[in-house]
Amino acid sequence: QVQLVESGGGLVQPGGSLRLSCAASGFTFSGYAMHWYRQAPGKERDMVAFMSSSGGTADYADAVKGRFTISRDNAKTTVYLQMNSLKPEDTAVYYCSAQSSRSTYWGQGTQVTVSS
Numbered sequence: 001q002v003q004l005v006e007s008g009g010g011l012v013q014p015g016g017s018l019r020l021s022c023a024a025s026g027f028t029f030s031g032y033a034m035h036w037y038r039q040a041p042g043k044e045r046d047m048v049a050f051m052s053s054s055g056g057t058a059d060y061a062d063a064v065k066g067r068f069t070i071s072r073d074n075a076k077t078t079v080y081l082q083m084n085s086l087k088p089e090d091t092a093v094y095y096c097s098a099q100s101s102r103s104t105y106w107g108q109g110t111q112v113t114v115s116s
Helices: none
Strands: 001-008 010-012 020-026 032-037 045-051 058-060 068-072 078-083 092-099 105-106 110-116
Touching: 001 092, 020 032, 020 092, 020 110, 032 068, 032 078, 045 068, 045 078, 058 068, 078 092
Parallel strands: 010 110
Antiparallel strands: 001 020, 020 078, 032 045, 032 092, 045 058, 068 078, 092 105, 092 110
């Protein structure tokens, strides 16, 4: 059974940091590119960060470049999103996604709220 379980969300003040984790199971993690998406209320789900299956390539949405860092540990089948200098506009539900040419899997999401 495929599972992607996000954790690490919560309430943080502007300028603060959070690290999200996404633990994967039930598929060959090392064969999948991993993504983080986010969806704010009333808005579409947007890609935030991408990392290739090997971890050799990463890319970010312009809105988070220089503040967010994606990483993965294939031995632990976990992907992370380090979020620094958080802004109120980063408030959203954050989802991880595993994608290959054959399949796409999604987690249930974790809420991140940036507010004073």
